[in-house]
Amino acid sequence: MASAAQRNIRSISYAKYGYFFILPFFLVYCFFQVWPLINTFILSFYGNGQKVEDFIGLDNFRALLFGTSTTGMGRTAKAIHETFIQTLGNTFIVWIGNFIPQICLSLALAVWFTDSKLKIKGKGFFKIVMYMPNIITAASVAALYLSLFAESEYGSVNNLLMSAGIIDSPIKFVTGCWQSRGMIMFIQCWMWFGNTMIMLMSGIMGLNPSLFEAANIDGASSGQVFRKITLPLLRPIMLYTLVTSMIGGLQMYDIPYLYKKGTQRNEYTRTVAVFIYEHFREKMPNPNYGFSAAASVILFFITIILGSFAFAMNRDKDEAMKKKERKAYAKALKAKQKGLGGMEI
Amino acid sequence: MSSANGAKDNYTAKLRIKSIILFVVMILLTIICLLPIYILIINATRASADVTSGVSLIPGNYLAKNFDTLFNHPMFVNFKPLIGFRNSAIIAGSATVLSVFFSALTAYGLVVYDFKLRGPAYTFILAVMMVPMQVTSVGFLQFMLKLNLGDSYIPLIVPTVAAPAIVFFMRQYLKSSFPLDIVEAARIDGCGEFRTFLTIAIPMMKPAIAVQAIFAFVANWNNFYQPSMILVSRKQNQLTIPMMVSMITSNDKVNDYGAKYAAIGLSIVPIVLVYLVLSKFIVEGVALGGVKE
Numbered sequence: 001m002a003s004a005a006q007r008n009i010r011s012i013s014y015a016k017y018g019y020f021f022i023l024p025f026f027l028v029y030c031f032f033q034v035w036p037l038i039n040t041f042i043l044s045f046y047g048n049g050q051k052v053e054d055f056i057g058l059d060n061f062r063a064l065l066f067g068t069s070t071t072g073m074g075r076t077a078k079a080i081h082e083t084f085i086q087t088l089g090n091t092f093i094v095w096i097g098n099f100i101p102q103i104c105l106s107l108a109l110a111v112w113f114t115d116s117k118l119k120i121k122g123k124g125f126f127k128i129v130m131y132m133p134n135i136i137t138a139a140s141v142a143a144l145y146l147s148l149f150a151e152s153e154y155g156s157v158n159n160l161l162m163s164a165g166i167i168d169s170p171i172k173f174v175t176g177c178w179q180s181r182g183m184i185m186f187i188q189c190w191m192w193f194g195n196t197m198i199m200l201m202s203g204i205m206g207l208n209p210s211l212f213e214a215a216n217i218d219g220a221s222s223g224q225v226f227r228k229i230t231l232p233l234l235r236p237i238m239l240y241t242l243v244t245s246m247i248g249g250l251q252m253y254d255i256p257y258l259y260k261k262g263t264q265r266n267e268y269t270r271t272v273a274v275f276i277y278e279h280f281r282e283k284m285p286n287p288n289y290g291f292s293a294a295a296s297v298i299l300f301f302i303t304i305i306l307g308s309f310a311f312a313m314n315r316d317k318d319e320a321m322k323k324k325e326r327k328a329y330a331k332a333l334k335a336k337q338k339g340l341g342g343m344e345i
Numbered sequence: 346m347s348s349a350n351g352a353k354d355n356y357t358a359k360l361r362i363k364s365i366i367l368f369v370v371m372i373l374l375t376i377i378c379l380l381p382i383y384i385l386i387i388n389a390t391r392a393s394a395d396v397t398s399g400v401s402l403i404p405g406n407y408l409a410k411n412f413d414t415l416f417n418h419p420m421f422v423n424f425k426p427l428i429g430f431r432n433s434a435i436i437a438g439s440a441t442v443l444s445v446f447f448s449a450l451t452a453y454g455l456v457v458y459d460f461k462l463r464g465p466a467y468t469f470i471l472a473v474m475m476v477p478m479q480v481t482s483v484g485f486l487q488f489m490l491k492l493n494l495g496d497s498y499i500p501l502i503v504p505t506v507a508a509p510a511i512v513f514f515m516r517q518y519l520k521s522s523f524p525l526d527i528v529e530a531a532r533i534d535g536c537g538e539f540r541t542f543l544t545i546a547i548p549m550m551k552p553a554i555a556v557q558a559i560f561a562f563v564a565n566w567n568n569f570y571q572p573s574m575i576l577v578s579r580k581q582n583q584l585t586i587p588m589m590v591s592m593i594t595s596n597d598k599v600n601d602y603g604a605k606y607a608a609i610g611l612s613i614v615p616i617v618l619v620y621l622v623l624s625k626f627i628v629e630g631v632a633l634g635g636v637k638e
Contacts, residue, residue, distance in 0.1 A: 014458055017538045021454025022466055024447050029507035032485070032500075033473070039484030109374075118364050126371045128624040129378050131631065135620045136382075137567040139587035140612045143594040144385050147605060154397035154602070156384060163399060190377070195631060202632035243475070251477045254569050262597045273479045280483045281574055293483045300480040307475055 037300075044293035047071075048279075049286040060294035080291060083267075087275040090181070090268060094256070095249030097185035102193045103241065109193075110200035111226060117216075131194035138191070138254035145187055146259060149173035174261045177268040184269055187255050196241055203237035204230060243310045247303055253277065272299055382613065388606035396602040407603055414604040415611075421604065424593055426611050429586040436501050436572070436585060437565035444505040444561045445554055452515035453546050457528055467516070474509040478570070486574055495577040505565070511557050518553035519546075556630035559623060566616070586612050 044061070047054040056071045063069050067081030109130070113123055120126075133141070148156045151174050158170040173179050207230070215225045231238075253273040260266065265274075272295060280292035388396050391405035415421050455467055489500045523546065531541040547554070569587040576583050584592075590612045599605055620627065 014538065015460035018454050018458030018460035018463060021458065021542070022451045025451040025470075025507050025512065026466070028447075028504060029473070029509075032504035033476075033481055033507065036481040036483075036485035036488055037476070039488050040481055041484075043483055043487060112367050117360055118367060120364060120367055120371065122371075124625070126375060127628050128621075129375050131624075131628055132382075132617065132620060133378055135563055135616060135627070136613055137569070137587050137590070137616065139567075139569045139590045140609055143590050143609045144381055144613070146594050147388075147602070147609065148381060148384065156388070156396075156400045159397075160400050194378075198628060198631045247475055247477055251479050253479065258569075258591050258594065260595070263595050276479055276483065277570075277574070280486060284577065287487075289483060289487060296480045296483050299477065303475070303477055303480070 040293045040296050042293075043289045044297045046290050046293075048288035048290040049283070052287065052289055056290065060290040061298070064291065064294050064298065083270075084272075084275060084295060086267060087270050087272050090256075091250060091252060091271040091273075094181055094184050094188070094252065094269065094271065095246070097181065098188035098192075099242075099245055099249065101185075102189045102196055102245075103238075105189075106193050106196035106200055107238075109197045110204055111230060113197075113201055114204045115222065116212075117222075127194075127198065131198060133191045134195045136191075139258055141187060141191060142255050142258035145183065146174065149183060151175065151261065174259065175264075175266050177266075180259065180266055180269050184255055184259055187259070188252070191255075192245075196245070199241060200234070200237060203234055207233050239310055239313075243307055246306050246310070250299060250303055250306075382617065385606055385610050385613065388603065389610040391603050391606075393601045393603045396606065408607070411601075411603045411607040414601050415607050418601070418604070420599055420601065421593070421608065423581065423584075423596070424589050424608055425581065425584075426586070426589070426608070428582055429584060429589045429612075430615075432583060433566050433585045433587075436498055436568075437562050439498075439502045440505040440565040441558050441561040443502065444508040444511055445558045447506040448508050448511035448515050448557065449547060449550055449554060450542065451512045452519055453542050455512075455516055456519040456523065457525060457546075470509045470512055474513060482570075482574060489575065490577070495575060496580065496583065497575070498583075500575045501568075501571055505561070508561070511561065514557060515550065515553055518550060523549060556626070559627060560630065563616070 045055060045057055046052060047056050048060075054071075059069050059071050059073065063073055063077035063080050064084045065081070067078045069077040073080075112118060112120065113127070149158070150156075151158065151170055151172055153159060153162060153170050155170065155173070157173070158167075161167045162170065171179060173183055211229055211233075212225060215229055220228070251273050252271050256269045256271045257265075257274050257277065259269060270278075276292045276295050276299070279288035279295075281287065383402075384400065387401060387404050389411060390408040391401065392407045392410070395401070395405060395407075415424065415426075451470075455463060485500070486495075489495060494500050527545060527549075528541055531545055536544075567587060568585075569591065572585045573588055573591075576588070579588075590609060593599055593605060593608050
């Protein structure tokens with residue numbers, strides 16, 4: 001009886017339920033993500049401000065990338081080009097300045113935390129504390145640092161440094177070029193190193209422990225273990241971290257946007273995401289959809305190129321090795337056949 | 346023999362010294378992580394004049410007064426924390442429920458049923474996981490304004506139905522710990538497909554759902570970009586907590602520093618407390634899911 005029922009059930013096709021179940025996701029995704037993406041591409045061919053309805057072809061891209069225009073943007077094109085190039089540079093500088101210290105610190109911490117030979121007390125506590133900055137609202141973090149590092153002598157840090165006699169006049173933590181960039185790098189690093197550390201830790205703990213044991217028995221130093229075992233095996237996870245951090249870096253918005261003195265933003269920390277937002281949102285009655293959309297499209301392609309480049313780099317090595325193995329195998333097979341053939345003769 | 350012992354002693358001594366050095370490093374990092382928040386809390390309890398005259402590690406007795414200023418002084422007319430908390434809770438709460446439920450549904454569909462487009466659908470979800478939000482936001486806002494949805498919570502809540510990263514996580518979870526035989530057994534017992542999902546799969550996915558719900562809630566609660574983009578007219582009773590905090594910092598007229606710190610503290614302390622309660626769970630969740638925005 002049961003087997004008959006079972007057979008009966010097997011013969012029913014349930015495929016249509018699969019479509020039902022994933023349908024809401026795809027409907028919503030197409031409506032709220034795919035169409036807006038296409039819409040962004042479309043808008044990038046249209047004008048700005050009052051002329052938002054006019055089709056101007058590739059002029060927005062021309063303006064952003066080269067500062068030229070065929071539809072008479074003239075001076076505006078030049079200015080927008082300079083700002084855009086600067087924002088690209090800012091994004092890159094701030095991302096590098098936050099990523100390198102962050103990955104070094106996280107990697108070191110992850111290795112130390114997972115090293116069974118070292119007995120560090122309170123590991124759980126440290127992990128919880130180090131992840132905490134990541135959970136706090138970025139807007140509040142920016143507000144907190146702005147208050148602590150305010151530029152007048154009333155700012156806590158300037159106040160402390162001045163009363164200790166280290167400096168004579170307040171440091172321009174918010175409007176200075178490298179001071180403000182440094183602060184944003186520091187805040188980003190402060191917020192994200194715990195997260196990166198935990199990801200790398202889970203990666204290290206997923207590695208085969210017998211490798212580490214064998215290395216220990218062979219008397220490898222911890223530096224050797226790190227360079228010869230941990231680092232090579234961790235490559236896929238490092239790569240994932242690199243790619244996600246890169247994409248996150250390209251979108252860096254909250255802190256650079258909010259870290260400003262009153263209402264005046266300084267030009268040294270304006271990232272691409274802030275540039276996009278300023279043009280389509282802050283100029284609201286007459287938004288510059290064209291410039292923002294074109295910048296978004298450029299950002300989109302940069303993301304794709306960087307992402308695929310990173311993935312290709314990772315895959316190539318493995319694939320090359322597999323290819324080599326396959327070749328060697330084919331060769332061996334051939335030799336074997338030859339050998340057998342020879343015997344036959 | 347003795348030289349071997351010496352080497353061994355040397356080795357353990359080395360390890361011990363290293364452990365101590367590392368412990369000191371950890372303490373330093375802990376201080377770096379906690380000090381800003383500690384000073385924030387201390388400054389929130391001090392009078393404005395004290396805050397501007399120097400840093401202190403000892404709390405003052407001005408907290409009640411600061412809160413009084415915060416709630417009643419016209420300087421803080423834009424800062425209505427209770428309204429902000431309510432709005433943030435509405436948005437983050439509904440976004441969490443929608444994203445977690447529909448992600449579970451999508452992941453279940455992808456794992457349990459064998460259909461022609463299963464492979465392509467999954468590849469699509471993997472591919473779009475990496476598309477930055479900023480890239481679509483221009484077209485998104487223009488489209489929403491056309492539909493007359495500016496100043497509405499709908500563009501903030503409904504799109505969360507499609508959350509590729511959560512689907513990915515749920516799918517991994519189902520693959521590793523959901524026996525498909527159960528579905529068949531339910532069918533034999535005459536249970537409908539959707540009911541199987543609701544009454545059998547969802548309870549079995551509880552751990553994954555809990556982790557993802559926490560992260561989705563935090564992400565939506567902290568979201569600053571989208572609400573400030575969509576809520577075009579900045580109506581006061583619609584603002585979220587991050588937006589209110591950002592308004593305080595960009596307002597030059599706010600010169601009561603104690604109250605300002607109290608305002609920032611009010612936006613940070615609740616989330617820190619919740620974090621401390623759920624911390625073990627959250628830290629494990631990060632390791633599990635590789636959740637990163």
